[in-house]
Amino acid sequence: MILAPQRHLFDIPRNICYLNAAYMTPLTKEQHRAGQEALSLSMHPWEVSADDFFPVVEEIRSLAGQILNADADSMAIIPAVSYGMATAAKNLPLAPREAILVLEEQFPSNVYEWQSLADKVGGEIITVATPKDDDWTTAVTEVLEQFGNRISIVALPHVHWSSGAALDLVCISAVCKRIGAALVLDLTQSIGAMPIDMQKVDPDFAIAGGYKWMMGPYSLGVMYVAPRWQQGKPLEQNWIARKASEDFRRLVNYQSDYQPGARRFDMGERSNFILAPIYREGLRQLLEWGIENIAETLMALNARFAALALDAGFRPVNAAYRGPHLLGVHIGTAGDELLMKLKAANVSASVRGDTLRIAPHLWIDEQDEAVFASAIKV
Template structure:
C-alpha cells in the first residue's frame, strides 16, 4: 500500500528537502517529546526503581523480534554495529588458511574485525568486485562456488550502502551452508525500510544500527544471534546479563549462569533510560506504518526520482538489482558540482564515489520532488 506523506510527524523546515535517510533519519516530534521527558526523568533518580531496568529493554526486543520474524530471546541490545561484529568475531573461528568473503567498498564496520581475524588464521579477506550491472547476488554466488578457496565467514550487507544495490540473502545463505561458511550480516541499510525475514535467511549473526531506517537514536543497536550460537562468549561481562540480576539486594551472590537466549550478549547499561524510550517509539511508528507499506511507498518515490534524474542525463542502478528505498545515480565528474547545487537548493543527499545516493522517506512530498527536479536541471 502506498502511504501519504508523513511530513507532519517530523520537524523538517519547509525549505529542506531531506533525501538522506541512509545517512541518518530525523526523530519524529513524538520521539523528541519522549526524549525530553526521559531526560527530565533522569533528573529525578529517586523515581527510578530496580523494576524499571528491564521493561523498556524487553519492549525493544519484542518489537525487533516481531519485525524480523524471530523470537525475543534471539535479540541482544548493543551500542554499535562494530560491537556486534566483534561479538561474532569472538565466537566464529576462522579455520587455518581459510578466508572471509566481502564485497567491494563494503561499509568498514563489517570489514575490520574479519581482516584481523583472517590475518591471525593465515587467511585473507577476499573481495568480490563490483559487477557492472550491480547484480551482487550472482557475483557472490560465483565466488562461493570456487573450489580453490575455502571460506570460514561471509560478511555482507543486504543493500550496498553507496549504490542501494540489493543482495538476495536467502540464496547467499543457502550457498554459505553448502560450503560450510558462517553468514554475518550488517543490515543497517535495509532493516526497517524493507521486509526482512531473518528466520528464513538464517544467518549466524545479524546486526542492525537503528539510527537510519529503524528510526532510532544514535548509539543503540540490535543483534540477532542464531540459537545455535546463544551459548557463546559475550564481548563483555556485565551484571545485568547474569541470572537473577533483577534482585538488586542479591547482586553480590555472583552467578555463573546468564539470562536466557541472546541476553548474555547485551551491552552493559543496556537499560539506557534516555535512548531506549526513543527507540521504542520509533519501532512503534514503523509497525503502525508497516514495513511492507514503507517499502512500497519508497519504491514509488524512487521510481519518480529515477525518471527525473534520467531526464537530466543521470543513469540509475538498474531497477532489477536495486533496493526499494535507496537510489544510486551515476554522476561521474559532475558529482561535486551537483552536490553543491543541491545543497544551495536545500536538498540533502550523499555523494559516494561517482554515485549520488538518494534516500527518501515518508516525509517527502510533491514539493520536495519539484525542488529536487529543479536542482538536477541546473547542472
C-alpha cells in the same frame, strides 16, 4: 499499500528537502516528546527503581524481533555495528588459510573486524568485485562456488551502503550452508525499510545500527543471534546479562549462568534511560506504518527520482537489483558540482564515491519532489 506523506509527524522545515535517511533519520515529534520525558526522569534518579532497568529494553527486543520475524529471545541490544561484528568474530571459527568473503567498498565496520581476525589466525580476505550490472547476488554466489569450502565466513550487507543495490540473502544463505560457511549480515541500510525474514534467511548473526532506517537514536542498535550461537561467548561481561540480575539485593551472589537467549550478548548499561524510550517509539512507529507498506511507498517514490536523474543525464542503479528505499545514481566525476547544486536548493543527499545516494522516507511529499526535479536539472 502506498502510504500518504507523513511530514506532519516530523519537524522538518518546509524549505528543506531531506533525501538522506541513509545518513541519519530525523526523530519524530513523538520521539522528541519521549526523549524529553526521559530527560526529566533522569533529573530525578530517586524515582528510578530497579524495575525500570528492564521493561523498555525488553520492548525494544520484542519490537525489533517483530520487524525481523525473529523471536525476541534472539535479539541482543548493542551500541554499534562494530560491537556486533566483534561479537560475531569472537564466536565464529576461522582456521589458518581459511577465508572471509566481503564486498568491494563494503562499509568499514563490516570489514575492519574481519581483517583483524584474518591477520590474527593467518586467514585470508576475499573481496567480491563490484559488478558492472549491479547484480551483487550473482557476483557473490559465483565467488562462493569458485572458492567453496575455503570460505569460512561470509560477511555482507543486505543493501550496499553507497549504491543501494540489494542482495538476495535467501539465495546467498543457501549457498553458504551448502559449502559450510557462516553468514554475518550488516542490516543497517535495510532493516525498517524493506522486509527481512530471519526465518527464511537464517544467518548466524545479523547486526544493525538503529539511527538510520530503524528510526532510532545514535548509539543504540540490535543484533540477531541464531539459536545455534546463543550459548556463545559475549564480548563483555556485565552484571545485567547474568541470571537473576533483577534482584539488586543479591548481585554479589555471582552467577555463572546468563539471562536466556541472546541477552548474554547485550552491551553494558543497555537500559539507557534516555535513548531507549526514543528507540522504542521509533520501532513502534515503523510497525504502525508496516514495513511492507514503507517499502512499497519508497519504491514508487524512488522510481520517480530515478526517472528524473535519468532525464538529467545520469545512470540510476539497475532497477532489477536495487532496494526499494535507497537509490544510487552513477554520476561519474560530477559529484562535487552536483552536490553543491543540490545544497544550494536545500536538497540534502550524499555522494559516496562516484554515486549520488538518494534516500527519502515517508516525510517526502510532492513539493519535495518538485524541488529535487528542479535542482537535478540545473
